[in-house]
Amino acid sequence: MATLNEPGRGHRSISIGVVVLASALLGACGGSGGTTSTRAVPSTSTASTTPAQPAGSTETSPGVVRASSGGVTATMHASTHRPHVNKRWPIAFVVTRGGKPAKAQVAYEYLFAGQVVAHRSHYTFTGSFHDIFEWPSSAVGYPLTFRAVITAGGATVNLDYPVQVAG
DSSP: OOOTTOTTSSEEEEEEEETTTEEEEEEEEEEEEOOTTOOOOOOOOOOOOOOSOOBOOEEEETTEEEEEETTEEEEEEESOSSOBBTSEEEEEEEEEETTEEOEEEEEEEEEETTEEEEEEEEEEEESEEEEEEEBOGGGBTOEEEEEEEEEETTEEEEEEEEEEBBO
């Protein structure tokens, strides 16, 4: 695993700013990894708006959120709602259409007080994908929502996962 000071080795440093709290509020490190049929294509953007209301998610069991829209079902598995600063926080996604692996895209959004404060990372994959984050100390104590925006077959699904980073 690369550190925040080693760009281009599978992890990227991601800074997230909240206008109200100044631009130093948050940051996260995301990298890519995948399963057999996964192909990651990274990119970043800094827009501050969200797409029109896609389907919302429901936590179906501890660490698992799921949502469906337009025949597409997306599931996210996360290890905890209380990730620790500078520790690996793995997440994984499964996307199906009609019970079969679907070609999909995932982009990450970070929310504070219900407002999107940053958009980061964009990956394309088929069926399943996993990633690893390391949350920075600047995120400690803030009630955040990590949102994975999944698009597949013309459907958009938001997988929202509340987190509070521990020191």
